[in-house]
Amino acid sequence: xxxxxxxxxxxxxxxxxxDLSQAPLFRAQxxxxxxxxxxxxxxxxxxxxxxxxxxxxxREFGELYNNRKLPALRIQYKxxxxxxxxxxxxxxxxxxxxxxxxxxxxxxxxxxxxxxHARPPVRSFAGDKxxxxxxxxxxxxxxxxxxxxxxxxxxxxxxxYTAFLSRLSGxxxxxxxxxxxxxxxxxxxxxxxxFVNTLALxxxxxxxxxxxxxxxxxxxxxxxxxxxxxxxxxxLVDKLELTRDMSRNPLFDVMFVLQNxxxxxxxx
Numbered sequence: 628x629x630x631x632x633x634x635x636x637x638x639x640x641x642x643x644x645x646d647l648s649q650a651p652l653f654r655a656q657x658x659x660x661x662x663x664x665x666x667x668x669x670x671x672x673x674x675x676x677x678x679x680x681x682x683x684x685x686r687e688f689g690e691l692y693n694n695r696k697l698p699a700l701r702i703q704y705k706x707x708x709x710x711x712x713x714x715x716x717x718x719x720x721x722x723x724x725x726x727x728x729x730x731x732x733x734x735x736x737x738x739x740x741x742x743x744h745a746r747p748p749v750r751s752f753a754g755d756k757x758x759x760x761x762x763x764x765x766x767x768x769x770x771x772x773x774x775x776x777x778x779x780x781x782x783x784x785x786x787x788y789t790a791f792l793s794r795l796s797g798x799x800x801x802x803x804x805x806x807x808x809x810x811x812x813x814x815x816x817x818x819x820x821x822f823v824n825t826l827a828l829x830x831x832x833x834x835x836x837x838x839x840x841x842x843x844x845x846x847x848x849x850x851x852x853x854x855x856x857x858x859x860x861x862x863l864v865d866k867l868e869l870t871r872d873m874s875r876n877p878l879f880d881v882m883f884v885l886q887n888x889x890x891x892x893x894x895x
Contacts, residue, residue, distance in 0.1 A: 637658045637666065641670065647672070653670070654668075654670045654671070655667065655668065676819055677822055683817060685893055689895060693895065702814050702818070703818065704818055704819065714857060724863075724866065726858075727855060728866065730829050731827060731878070735869070736802060737872075739798065746874050747874060769784070772842075776839060776846070781885045782842065784885065785845055785849065786832075788883050789832050790841065793832035793834075802827055802828065803827075803830065803879055804825050804828075804882040804883070805882060805883045806824070806825055806826075809824045826852045826856060827878050828849065828852055829848070830848060
């Protein structure tokens with residue numbers, strides 16, 4: 628019988644790099660732990676899936692395992708890919724491109740946070756995490772602030788986050804990356820695939836500005852960004868022709884992510 632440690636080892640042995648030129652970019656394996664317990668290991672490359680896709684996969688696997696039929700899909704990811712290629716030749720694409728180039732014109736700010744050590748010449752992904760939970764009182768105050776200002780919780784937290792970064796860095800022009808689900812049409816909701824795009828949100832948390840006024844500015848910035856969300860981030864980076872610094876990411880060094888999708892639990 629495999630112990631918990633051996634389960635970890637089985638999972639570690641299962642994971643290996645994908646070759647992007649070889650389909651499928653998806654692997655599954657069953658590991659027998661005991662007569663009554665099996666592990667289903669699933670690995671798929673991020674290029675073919677996103678967080679919403681993982682939930683769809685879990686839900687649909689559960690449905691099929693329970694012998695239910697899935698409704699037929701109206702469209703598939705390849706239809707979306709064809710639409711995206713067509714979008715690149717149209718007027719809406721040009722309009723969106725102009726919007727982003729205007730947002731990110733002039734000298735772009737480089738976030739300068741006070742660090743304990745010198746920044747390495749080439750960035751690494753070694754890191755750590757700090758977790759904490761906001762209490763009920765703070766949470767309800769945040770929701771109240773959002774309601775009173777015609778905003779969402781996302782906008783309130785984004786304003787607070789950028790104001791905090793400004794306080795730490797002493798800078799008043801800050802760009803934050805933020806992912807967007809990229810499924811603007813109902814027909815795209817049940818499809819597995821990589822739809823997520825990244826938005827580069829440029830905010831100006833200037834000293835002396837009342838927070839409520841700043842929140843309104845962030846709200847406008849966010850709403851405009853959502854309206855222009857189809858323009859691919861990687862093309863924006865190319866178009867801006869930035870001088871690349873190997874110690875940093877292009878355009879921004881911090882991201883803001885609000886995970887508000889349901890976590891599917893498997894019922895078998």
